[in-house]
Amino acid sequence: MSLIVQKYGGTSVGSTERIKNVARRVAKWKAAGHDVVVVVSAMSGETNRLIALAKEIQPHPDPRELDVVASTGEQVTIGLLCMALMEIGQKARSYTGGQVKVLTDNAYTKARITDIDDNGIRRDLANGYVVVVAGFQGVDAEGNITTLGRGGSDTSGVAFAAALKAEECQIYTDVDGVYTTDPRIEPDAQRLKTITFEEMLEMASLGSKVLQIRSVEFAGKYKVRLRVLSSLTPPDLPVAQEATSGTLITFEEDSDMEQALVAGVAFNRDEAKITILGVPDRPGIAYQILDPIALANIEVDVIVQNIGRDGMTDFSFTTHRNDLKKTLDILQNVCRHIGAREVLGDDRICKVGLVGVGMRSHVGVASKMFRALAEEGINIQMISTSEIKITVVIDEKYMELAVRVLHKTFDLDQPQRP
Amino acid sequence: MSLIVQKYGGTSVGSTERIKNVARRVAKWKAAGHDVVVVVSAMSGETNRLIALAKEIQPHPDPRELDVVASTGEQVTIGLLCMALMEIGQKARSYTGGQVKVLTDNAYTKARITDIDDNGIRRDLANGYVVVVAGFQGVDAEGNITTLGRGGSDTSGVAFAAALKAEECQIYTDVDGVYTTDPRIEPDAQRLKTITFEEMLEMASLGSKVLQIRSVEFAGKYKVRLRVLSSLTPPDLPVAQEATSGTLITFEEDSDMEQALVAGVAFNRDEAKITILGVPDRPGIAYQILDPIALANIEVDVIVQNIGRDGMTDFSFTTHRNDLKKTLDILQNVCRHIGAREVLGDDRICKVGLVGVGMRSHVGVASKMFRALAEEGINIQMISTSEIKITVVIDEKYMELAVRVLHKTFDLDQPQRP
Numbered sequence: 011m012s013l014i015v016q017k018y019g020g021t022s023v024g025s026t027e028r029i030k031n032v033a034r035r036v037a038k039w040k041a042a043g044h045d046v047v048v049v050v051s052a053m054s055g056e057t058n059r060l061i062a063l064a065k066e067i068q069p070h071p072d073p074r075e076l077d078v079v080a081s082t083g084e085q086v087t088i089g090l091l092c093m094a095l096m097e098i099g100q101k102a103r104s105y106t107g108g109q110v111k112v113l114t115d116n117a118y119t120k121a122r123i124t125d126i127d128d129n130g131i132r133r134d135l136a137n138g139y140v141v142v143v144a145g146f147q148g149v150d151a152e153g154n155i156t157t158l159g160r161g162g163s164d165t166s167g168v169a170f171a172a173a174l175k176a177e178e179c180q181i182y183t184d185v186d187g188v189y190t191t192d193p194r195i196e197p198d199a200q201r202l203k204t205i206t207f208e209e210m211l212e213m214a215s216l217g218s219k220v221l222q223i224r225s226v227e228f229a230g231k232y233k234v235r236l237r238v239l240s241s242l243t244p245p246d247l248p249v250a251q252e253a254t255s256g257t258l259i260t261f262e263e264d265s266d267m268e269q270a271l272v273a274g275v276a277f278n279r280d281e282a283k284i285t286i287l288g289v290p291d292r293p294g295i296a297y298q299i300l301d302p303i304a305l306a307n308i309e310v311d312v313i314v315q316n317i318g319r320d321g322m323t324d325f326s327f328t329t330h331r332n333d334l335k336k337t338l339d340i341l342q343n344v345c346r347h348i349g350a351r352e353v354l355g356d357d358r359i360c361k362v363g364l365v366g367v368g369m370r371s372h373v374g375v376a377s378k379m380f381r382a383l384a385e386e387g388i389n390i391q392m393i394s395t396s397e398i399k400i401t402v403v404i405d406e407k408y409m410e411l412a413v414r415v416l417h418k419t420f421d422l423d424q425p426q427r428p
Numbered sequence: 429m430s431l432i433v434q435k436y437g438g439t440s441v442g443s444t445e446r447i448k449n450v451a452r453r454v455a456k457w458k459a460a461g462h463d464v465v466v467v468v469s470a471m472s473g474e475t476n477r478l479i480a481l482a483k484e485i486q487p488h489p490d491p492r493e494l495d496v497v498a499s500t501g502e503q504v505t506i507g508l509l510c511m512a513l514m515e516i517g518q519k520a521r522s523y524t525g526g527q528v529k530v531l532t533d534n535a536y537t538k539a540r541i542t543d544i545d546d547n548g549i550r551r552d553l554a555n556g557y558v559v560v561v562a563g564f565q566g567v568d569a570e571g572n573i574t575t576l577g578r579g580g581s582d583t584s585g586v587a588f589a590a591a592l593k594a595e596e597c598q599i600y601t602d603v604d605g606v607y608t609t610d611p612r613i614e615p616d617a618q619r620l621k622t623i624t625f626e627e628m629l630e631m632a633s634l635g636s637k638v639l640q641i642r643s644v645e646f647a648g649k650y651k652v653r654l655r656v657l658s659s660l661t662p663p664d665l666p667v668a669q670e671a672t673s674g675t676l677i678t679f680e681e682d683s684d685m686e687q688a689l690v691a692g693v694a695f696n697r698d699e700a701k702i703t704i705l706g707v708p709d710r711p712g713i714a715y716q717i718l719d720p721i722a723l724a725n726i727e728v729d730v731i732v733q734n735i736g737r738d739g740m741t742d743f744s745f746t747t748h749r750n751d752l753k754k755t756l757d758i759l760q761n762v763c764r765h766i767g768a769r770e771v772l773g774d775d776r777i778c779k780v781g782l783v784g785v786g787m788r789s790h791v792g793v794a795s796k797m798f799r800a801l802a803e804e805g806i807n808i809q810m811i812s813t814s815e816i817k818i819t820v821v822i823d824e825k826y827m828e829l830a831v832r833v834l835h836k837t838f839d840l841d842q843p844q845r846p
Contacts, residue, residue: 026484060504066444068511075514078522079507082500086478089497093486096493104496108526109571153527 012177013045013135017145017167020054021184022241023087026094029053033094034245035182036140040100042249045135049145049170050091051163052083073118077147077157080119081107084144084163091142102140105130107155112148112166114156121156123148123165126173143170164225172232179229179236180256181221186240187257188213188220190422191275195413198423202273204258209273212365212399226259233261271375272366272420275413279360279406281311282334283391285326286341288351291318298348299325302340308333312361312394312401322351326392328403331357359391360409363401364416376400382419388412430595431463431553435563435585438472439602440659441505444512451512452663453600454558458518460667463553465588467563468509469581470501491536495565495575498537499525502562502581509560520558523548525573530566530584532574539574541566541583544591561588582643590650597647597654598674599639604658605675606631606638608840609693613831616841620691622676627691630783630817644677651679689793690784690838693831697778697824699729700752701809703744704759706769709736716766717743720758726751730779730812730819740769744810746821749775777809778827781819782834794818800837806830 016036023029032048040046051057060079064071071079088104095102107114110130114121131141145163148156158165164181171179186201188210193199205213207230211223220238229236239256247255289295296315303310313327329337334357341353369375379400383390388411392403404412417423434454441447450466458464469475478497482489489497506522513520525532528548532539549559563581566574576583582599589597604619606628611617623631625648629641638656647654657674665673707713714733721728731745747755752775759771787793797818801808806829810821822830835841 026481029485063444063504063508064511067447067508068515071511072514075507075510075520075522077507078510078524079504082503085500085503086481086497089493089495090481090485092493092496093482093489096490097486102493104493106496106573109573155524155527 013047013174014039014178014180015047015049015167015171015174015176016180016182017049017163018051018182018241019163019184020051020057022182023050023052023091024054026090028241029087029090030094030097031245032091032182032241033098033100035241036091037095037098037100038246039249040140046140047131047135047170047174047176048091048140048142049163049167050084050087050142051145053087056083056086074154077118077155080157081144081147081155084146088142088144095140095142100140101138102142103134104142104144106144107147107166108149108153110143110148112143112169114148114150114158116150116152116154116156118154118156120159121148121150123158123169126169128173131174162222162224164222165228168225168228168232168234168236171234171236172228177235179234181225181236181238182241183220183238184240184242185220185238186242186255187238188259189274191413191417192277195277195410196275196417196423199417200422200425202257203254204260205273206367207259207261208398209365209367210259212363212396213274213276221259229259230261235259235261271368271372272364272422273368274365274422275416275420276363276365277360277409277413279409280331281328281359281361282331282337282355282357283326283328283359283403284334284337284341285324285354285356286345286350286352287324287354288322289325290349291321291323295323295348296325299341299344300327302344303329303337306336306340308337308340312392312403314392314394328359328361328392358406359403360406361401361403362409362412362416363399364420365399367398369398369400378419379416382415383412386411386415388415431465431592432457432596432598433465433467433585433589433592433594434598434600435467435581436469436600436659437581437602438469438475440600441468441470441509442472444508446659447505447508448512448515449663450509450600450659451516451518453659454509455513455516455518456664457667458558464558465549465553465592465594466509466558466560467581467585467588468502468505468560469563471505474501474504492572495536495573498575499562499565499573502564506560506562513558513560518558519556520560521552522560522562524562525565525584526567526571528561528566530561530587532566532568532576534568534570534572534574536572536574538577539566539568541576541587544587546591549592580640580642582640583646586643586646586650586652586654589652589654590646595653597652599643599654599656600659601638601656602658602660603638603656604661604673605656606677607692609831609835610695613695613828614693614835614841617835618840618843620675621672622678623691624785625677625679626816627783627785628677630781630814631692631694639677647677648679653677653679689786689790690782690840691786692783692840693834693838694781694783695778695827695831697827698748699746699777699779700749700755700773700775701744701746701777701821702752702755702759703742703772703774704763704768704770705742705772706740707743708767709739709741713741713766714743717759717762718745720762721747721755724754724758726755726758730810730821732810732812746777746779746810776824777821778824779819779821780827780830780834781817782838783817785816787816787818796837797834800833801830804829804833806833
């Protein structure tokens, strides 16, 4: 008898019919001998509806009161799911974040969980109940309602799994796992049966929006076994089969397992490239360029500075496309101030990245990647590398081509590990 | 500086525009130097939407979980109203029933308030906040969410006024007070500036649906000054003018005030009449007839038994029309058992009642009432009287005529007391 935490997102509970399906799935796991704690999101569209109501009243809603309003979405789902479970004969009991209680700091709309009181839940589990808790929410030390920010239900799921020392945290979603790349771009993309946390983090930051990054970090920190799986399979799929479906995110490299070189190809076309030409090559120059950007709350991603020549260098970085104009405005001043020659902006670029823990111990991945791109006539504008990721910035018109070429080059269209 | 509790119903907060109007009204009272605690209902339609969702999943929703779902309606309103207050520069703070906390028994969907912790509210008021609390809800001793049942927000308003020893509890609604009768039937109906609790109770039970009966009983028990007034007047109506508008429900007879004979004419056409003919006139017979009805959870209203003749009597009572068939079915058996002659049912009847504390000290009200009806050829089928009410059951086709005749006979079309 093991304890599992299951988390169902907004689409999975998007209608009363879907909630009934979730109930059948949960009851099946319970019937198979598991203790089950279920964490749910608001029905899809509900959180947006509530926020829109708030904005009709206050264009920038007060954060404390916005959390009071927004947290009702999950509260409705927990009640409905418990009813659906009881309707098929499974005892169930719901808890809001405040009832559990899920203690957070008081950063309304983006609170962080500091503690979870698991006493009530353990008592109910011992009495044969399925426990259904509201994701995305908690209370601060004074009892004010807080929310974890958009997508925070994933984090709630992992936090409950950590607090309860669950055997596994199962995140049900509308995809059936993590893929080697987006199947809409490369139809031969393969589902990964396992992926490491580090790879998952790199995949997520490059746009594979399967899981909230924070929840993955959280899982890594507390060593929670995390599985992404589909809520669209038949609810009565045998437990033995469902238990190995989806993608398992592991928190340590399994040394018995031969690591493939590359786990997947990530990409992102939301960014723009800024280049400053003729920058005097002296200490502190990167700081002088980037500090005004940071002060304007603009997030910077890839940063590249090459070695200087004749006391001058070029400096490039990427930001979100929406911030391009603002960034260029700021840099005109900075440029004059530091005596740089020129600032150029380009929003027709994209990022494509190879991710894989296997890269650490293998040489030649980068050169193989660059050659594959060169053979297709794709010019590389920027390169940035980390331990387990190689990112290139290229013209956005080549994005799909580059993804497909790299996917094929690294044999990702073959059945995946293990 | 006095403390007032204002309660706004679902229609008054039925849209974001209306919530903004409520905010302006509340801020006006605060600006006039009052401490204000606001109790709100769910936006109109919201509670029904939530209950419908629940019934899609479970035809008879689990009461605990239904309360979890239904209580979200008010939670949304408190957040939105606080935002609207802040948007016009008034500090505000919301509390759910559980946050206050409003302690209730654990009778889900129809809980009763046992205690209200007013510490947090008093601290906020002292700091210049308007406090906005969710009506209709509380928590039991174990922290489970409870609701007070439909219309329970009125009761919440009165309960907060009692706990805070408020100067007045103002119930804002979509009518501007209690009338001598329904203006849709008698256009000359007059607004009562005051009405006693006893009269209000009799008016309400006969169908003047301005206030929930329970809230009136509660107000009487805790001597809360209760005023019904309109949320449809301009929000910036001067406080001095608004303070005397509507109808004040007083908890003791003001001896300085000359009591009018009759406060109003109430009526109800939801009932059916059941008559049992030829009942053996012996002790315990009323119990034998009514006990099976009560066991079937059927509510009985007017009961009339006349003196017997030749050892036989006739027994009549009224129930809700929806219960007529069920009642007749039960009585067929009872009839055989007790040896009565026949059971008759009639669902084409109505009740019309005169209400007024002045009746107590005046004779002749009943005979004047019966004469007025007789002059219009209206036959009286049943008569029932209490200290401050005379009720007659008549053919429903005469209902409007009877209401108008009595309204005129007792001069209710003239400007009202005081």
